[in-house]
Amino acid sequence: MIFAFVFSSLMLAAWTSWEDFNAYKDAKKTASEAEAAGDTAAAVTNYKKAADLAGKSATKDIQAWQLNNAGFVLVKRFKELVAYDDKLAKLTAMKPSKEKLALQKEMANMYSFKMELLTQARKFLEPGKLLDGGEEPTKMIQSNIDFISWVENFIKENTPGGKSDTGNSPAAKDDTATAKSK
Numbered sequence: 299m300i301f302a303f304v305f306s307s308l309m310l311a312a313w314t315s316w317e318d319f320n321a322y323k324d325a326k327k328t329a330s331e332a333e334a335a336g337d338t339a340a341a342v343t344n345y346k347k348a349a350d351l352a353g354k355s356a357t358k359d360i361q362a363w364q365l366n367n368a369g370f371v372l373v374k375r376f377k378e379l380v381a382y383d384d385k386l387a388k389l390t391a392m393k394p395s396k397e398k399l400a401l402q403k404e405m406a407n408m409y410s411f412k413m414e415l416l417t418q419a420r421k422f423l424e425p426g427k428l429l430d431g432g433e434e435p436t437k438m439i440q441s442n443i444d445f446i447s448w449v450e451n452f453i454k455e456n457t458p459g460g461k462s463d464t465g466n467s468p469a470a471k472d473d474t475a476t477a478k479s480k
Contacts, residue, residue, distance in 0.1 A: 318355035322348050326364070333371055341371045346422065362431030365422045366439045372419035373442055376449075379415070380408045406456035409449055416446045 313319040329344030349364035377383065385405050392398040420443065427439045 312357045312360060313355050315355040318351045322351040322356070322360075325351065329367065329371075338371055338375045342368045342418075342422075345371065349422075349426075357431070358429045359431035359435050362426045362429045362435035362439065365426030365429070366435055366442065369419040369422035369426070369439070369442055372415045372422075373445060376412050376415040376419075379412050380405070402452075402456045406453045410453045410457065413449070413453065416449055420446050 325344045325348040329341045332340035345364050345368035349361050352361035352364055389401055423439050423443050427436060
C-alpha cells in the first residue's frame with residue numbers, strides 16, 4: 299500500500315497538470331484493457347493519446363514509453379497474424395534444404411501482406427526514439443525498430459528479385475521486439 303502511494307506520488311511529480319495526469323491514467327487504462335481484449339486499434343489510439351498528454355504535461359521518457367507501447371501493440375499483432383513464433387521455431391529446426399528455402403519464401407510473402415502493421419508501428423517508434431527519453435525507453439524503441447528493419451530485409455531477401463539463402467533466415471538472427479510499460 300505504501301509502495302503504491304509512493305510510486306503514484308513520484309509519477310504525479312513528473313506532471314505539470316493534474317487534469318492531464320488523470321486523463322493520461324484513463325487513456326493508459328483504456329489502452330491496456332483494449333490490448334487485453336484484442337482491440338488493437340483502440341489500444342493504439344489510447345497509447346497515442348497517453349503519449350500526447352505526456353508530451354504536453356510530463357516528461358519525455360513517459361511520452362517515449364507510450365509511443366513504444368503504441369508501436370509494440372502493432373508489432374505484437376503482426377506476429378500473431380503471421381504466426382511468427384511458430385514459423386520461426388519450424389524454420390529454426392530445419393536443415394538447409396529446398397524445403398527450408400520454400401518456407402522462407404512463404405514466410406516472406408506472408409510478412410509482406412501484413413507489413414502495413416509494421417509500417418504503422420514505425421510511425422510511432424521513430425518519433426519516440428527522437429525524443430531521447432532516456433536509456434531504457436530508447437533501448438526498447440530501438441529493439442522494436444530493429445525488428446521491423448529485420449522483417450523488411452527478410453522480405454527483400456526472400457521474395458522475387460532478392461537473394462534467398464538460409465543465412466538470411468529468422469533462425470540466423472532472432473530479433474524479438476519488446477515492450478515495457480510505464
